Amino acid sequence: MNEQRPQRIVIIGFGPVAASLVEGLLPAAAAGHCEITIISAEEHLAYNRVLLAELAVGAAEFGHLGMVDPQRLAEAGVDVRLGVQATGIERSRRRVHLQGDGHVSYDRLVFATGARAVVPTLNGLNFDPHADASLPAGVFALRTVDDAHQLRESLGHGRRILILGGGVLGIEAALAIATTGAQPVLVHHGPAPLGRVVDADGGALLRRNLREAGVEVVSAAKATGIQKDAHGFAGLVTSTHGLIEADALLVSTGVRARIELAAGCGLPVGRGIKTDEFLCADTEQRIFALGDCAEVAGQPPVGLLAPGWAQAAWLSRYFSQLVGAASPEPLPAPDFSASDVxxxxxxxxxxxxxxxxxxxxxxxxxxxxxxxxxxxxxxxxxxxxxxxxxxxxxxxxxxxxxxxxxxxxxxxxxxxxxxxxxxxxxDPATDQIAAIPSDDDQLCRCSGATYGQVGHAVDAGCTTVAEVGENCRAGTGCGGCKSRIEELLAKAPALAK
Structure with missing residues (x-):
C-alpha cells in the first residue's frame, strides 16, 4: 500500500524500544517516504533505563545512557515532542490529542508507552494501578532519570536505604548502593531473594553473598505500611519484623504496562495492549503496540529489551515496505520469544x-x-x-x-x-576446552545480537565495545556481555592497531 503523500507515523513514548523502531525507520524518513512524530511525556530523548541504578550511584553519567543521535533525527525530519502528554486517541479521524488544545494526525500509530512501577498497597502510599504514583519524600521507584537523580540525593555514607523487592532489579540496585558507602537493606517476601529461581541451598548462599557484599537481607517480610516524619520516609512497617527504620525506600516490586490511553480509545487490553502476532492492535491495521506495553498474541509483556528490540526491528521493516521505501518481499514470520535465562x-x-x-x-x-x-x-x-x-x-x-x-x-x-x-x-589448575559458541548463539541478551553478528562487526573494523554496539547493538543494554565482546576484540589484534 503506497500512497502518494508520505505516510504519517506517530509514536507515543520514547524509550529504548521506540528508539530502535525510529532507528529502523530513519532511511525511509530521510527519503521522504514517511513523516515520523514522536510524543514523549519525558523531557529527555530515549535513554537506557537498564543503567539507571548506575546513574543513581554515580557509576555512569547521563550522557552515556543516550540511545539516539539528535542530529540524525533532525536530518531525517523526525518531529520529536518532549514533555508532551498524549491525552486521547480519536480513531475515527486518526488523531492523537495532546495536553492543551493540540492534536497530531496519523496514518499509522504505534503505542510504545512502556510500563510504570508497581507501587504496593501499603498504608501511606498511593497505589492507584492506573496512574503514576505521587510518592512521599524519601520514597522512590527507579524508572526514570528524575527518579535516579532523586535517589542519588538520598545516598550518603552510612545512610540506611531500604530496597523493597527481591528480584533481579532490586538486588542489582542494592549492590550498586552498597558501593557508595550507604547501607542497603533488601527487604523481600519469601525465604530468599529470587525466590522463584533459587532452591533452599542456593537461596542460603545468595543471602550470604549479599551480606558479604554489604547488603543486609531481611527475608520473609510482610510490609503493611510506611512511617513518615517531618522530613518524609522514616521506616517500613511490617507485620513480621515490626518497624524497619531507614532514611529512604526504593520500591522494586515489578512494573505494570501503561494501557490507559489505549483502553480509552476502545482497544482491547489485558496485561498489556492486546495485539496479534504482527503487533497490530486494531482491525484496520492502523494501530500497533510493542515493548513493555504490548501483550503480543496472548503473551504478557516480559520487561526485557531483547524481545522489544526484535519487535522494533520487525515493525520497522514492515513499515518501510508499507510506505514503499523497500522492495516488497515476504517478511519472515516474527519471533519475539524471550529466553528465560x-x-x-x-x-x-x-x-x-x-x-x-x-x-x-x-x-x-x-x-x-x-x-x-x-x-x-x-x-x-x-x-x-x-x-x-x-x-x-x-x-x-x-x-x-x-x-x-x-x-x-x-x-x-x-x-x-x-x-x-x-x-x-x-578450576584454574586445569585446562579444559569449553563448548565453542556458534554464530547463531546469542551473545547479548538485551539486544539479541549473536556471536556471528559481533564477529562480523569486528571483521568490519570495529575496535571497541562502543563501536560494536553502534554496529549491532551488542553491549548497549545492561553491559553484562561487554567482557565477551572484549574477548572477541582481543582475538583480532590486527584490527585493534
Whole structure:
C-alpha cells in the first residue's frame, strides 16, 4: 500500500524500544517516504533505563545512557515532542490529542508507552494501578532519570536505604548502593531473594553473598505500611519484623504496562495492549503496540529489551515496505520469544539460572537432578536434565560452568554423562576446552545480537565495545556481555592497531 503523500507515523513514548523502531525507520524518513512524530511525556530523548541504578550511584553519567543521535533525527525530519502528554486517541479521524488544545494526525500509530512501577498497597502510599504514583519524600521507584537523580540525593555514607523487592532489579540496585558507602537493606517476601529461581541451598548462599557484599537481607517480610516524619520516609512497617527504620525506600516490586490511553480509545487490553502476532492492535491495521506495553498474541509483556528490540526491528521493516521505501518481499514470520535465562553479576556475585529446578533426586524417573555445593568457596550448582538435556539449572560462583549451561539449555543439547566435567571448567589448575559458541548463539541478551553478528562487526573494523554496539547493538543494554565482546576484540589484534 503506497500512497502518494508520505505516510504519517506517530509514536507515543520514547524509550529504548521506540528508539530502535525510529532507528529502523530513519532511511525511509530521510527519503521522504514517511513523516515520523514522536510524543514523549519525558523531557529527555530515549535513554537506557537498564543503567539507571548506575546513574543513581554515580557509576555512569547521563550522557552515556543516550540511545539516539539528535542530529540524525533532525536530518531525517523526525518531529520529536518532549514533555508532551498524549491525552486521547480519536480513531475515527486518526488523531492523537495532546495536553492543551493540540492534536497530531496519523496514518499509522504505534503505542510504545512502556510500563510504570508497581507501587504496593501499603498504608501511606498511593497505589492507584492506573496512574503514576505521587510518592512521599524519601520514597522512590527507579524508572526514570528524575527518579535516579532523586535517589542519588538520598545516598550518603552510612545512610540506611531500604530496597523493597527481591528480584533481579532490586538486588542489582542494592549492590550498586552498597558501593557508595550507604547501607542497603533488601527487604523481600519469601525465604530468599529470587525466590522463584533459587532452591533452599542456593537461596542460603545468595543471602550470604549479599551480606558479604554489604547488603543486609531481611527475608520473609510482610510490609503493611510506611512511617513518615517531618522530613518524609522514616521506616517500613511490617507485620513480621515490626518497624524497619531507614532514611529512604526504593520500591522494586515489578512494573505494570501503561494501557490507559489505549483502553480509552476502545482497544482491547489485558496485561498489556492486546495485539496479534504482527503487533497490530486494531482491525484496520492502523494501530500497533510493542515493548513493555504490548501483550503480543496472548503473551504478557516480559520487561526485557531483547524481545522489544526484535519487535522494533520487525515493525520497522514492515513499515518501510508499507510506505514503499523497500522492495516488497515476504517478511519472515516474527519471533519475539524471550529466553528465560536470568543472570546476575555484581560485587563478586555470579549467578545464572533458567528453567525449573524444583525436581528432587527421586521425584520422577525421567528427570535427573545433580547438585554440587562448595560453601567455603561460595559455589553451588544444581542441574535438572531429561535424557541428558537441561531443563533447568542454577549456578552460583561458577562463571565458566554457567556459560556452558546457558548454551546447552538454549540449544537443547546433551550434557556430558559425567556432570562433574562442568565443574572443572572453573578450576584454574586445569585446562579444559569449553563448548565453542556458534554464530547463531546469542551473545547479548538485551539486544539479541549473536556471536556471528559481533564477529562480523569486528571483521568490519570495529575496535571497541562502543563501536560494536553502534554496529549491532551488542553491549548497549545492561553491559553484562561487554567482557565477551572484549574477548572477541582481543582475538583480532590486527584490527585493534
Amino acid at each position: 536470568i543472570m546476575l553479576k555484581g560485587q563478586g556475585i555470579e549467578l545464572a539460572a533458567a528453567g525449573d529446578i524444583s525436581a528432587g533426586y527421586w521425584d520422577e524417573t525421567g528427570l535427573q537432578a545433580t547438585v554440587y555445593a562448595d560453601p567455603a568457596r561460595g559455589r553451588y550448582l544444581k542441574i535438572v536434565t531429561r535424557q541428558d538435556a537441561v531443563t533447568g539449572f542454577l549456578a552460583i560462583g561458577l562463571a565458566q560452568a554457567s556459560a556452558e549451561l546457558v548454551l546447552a539449555y538454549e540449544r537443547s543439547t546433551a550434557l556430558p554423562e559425567d556432570r562433574s566435567a562442568l565443574l572443572r571448567l572453573d
